[in-house]
Amino acid sequence: MASKPVRASLGEVWLTCQICRGDLFRERGVLLNSTGMEFMKLAWADENATGLICWRCGYVHLFVNKDIKLYRADK
Template sequence: MAKPVRAALGDVWITCVVCRGDLFRDREVKLNSTGMELFNFAWANESATGLICWNCGYVHLFANKDIELYKVKKGDG
């Protein structure tokens, strides 16, 4: 089972644009392009950090590599 994380870009904490929640599940998401898929170069596509809202499930994508993820300590969620 995935553990919740909080996320920030610099000193700005990220909240869900739908429900304003601040807990997320994270995963890497490939940003596939048709041309790269056509020539079997999908492995070379750029990736993004996907943050899935723990509360409502809305998926946020961040191509910015400066995003920081922070594990939520037990009892802090």
């Protein structure tokens, strides 16, 4: 994996993977496309999400909450 691992929190709660309970993630921006917006060539206006990919198992978690905080982690 090319990117650095991160840890994430939402308020006082530290996030862990729903599958393996790992706490290291790779962050990626995700565009939540809709068919209607794609059809009208307006996909760029769709909502964005933060994708957290579990470093251990690869499960993808999506968050649209803008309050999520990411912290650099040493692997």
